[in-house]
Amino acid sequence: MQGFNTMQPGQLIFANTKNGMKSLNTPNRWLHDIIDDKPDEFPKITLHKFRHTHATLLFEAGASIKEVQDRLGDADVDTVMNIYAHVSDEQRRDTTKKLISFMES
Structure with a gap:
């Protein structure tokens, strides 16, 4: 079937x-x-690399840790943070922009 x-x-x-x-x-x-x-x-x-890419794209799209944890099916938030929460170049630039904006206000 x-x-x-x-x-x-x-x-x-x-x-x-x-x-x-x-x-x-x-x-x-x-x-x-x-x-x-x-x-x-x-x-x-590898298929696992697709999983990493998916998690990274979710974070870049603004998904929370809990949302990514649920999407990946991991039982532990620490697993998501330690294995999948990479900082991309775009996120580094955004972090710099946030600091500049904060310092200017």
């Missing part, structure tokens, strides 16, 4: 045909098949 509604709570994104878990390596294998097919177009990247 296929065609599960992935918007249902608890529904797996990478489910097998019986709506169980696929092998943990399956999505990684799919990704590397795509990368290996067009090595000049795609850099070597």
Whole structure:
């Protein structure tokens, strides 16, 4: 049976045909098949790097720590802070602008 509604709570994104878990390596294998097919177009990247990128983009978009924690499914805010809360160049510039604005007022 296929065609599960992935918007249902608890529904797996990478489910097998019986709506169980696929092998943990399956999505990684799919990704590397795509990368290996067009090595000049795609850099070597891991699924975990997509997770880091997603978290960084959420922070840059203004999401709170709790929102990112919920989105990533991490149980601990410290995990999100220690692993995913990177400061981007844009955020560094914004921090400088905030300090300048504060000092001028």
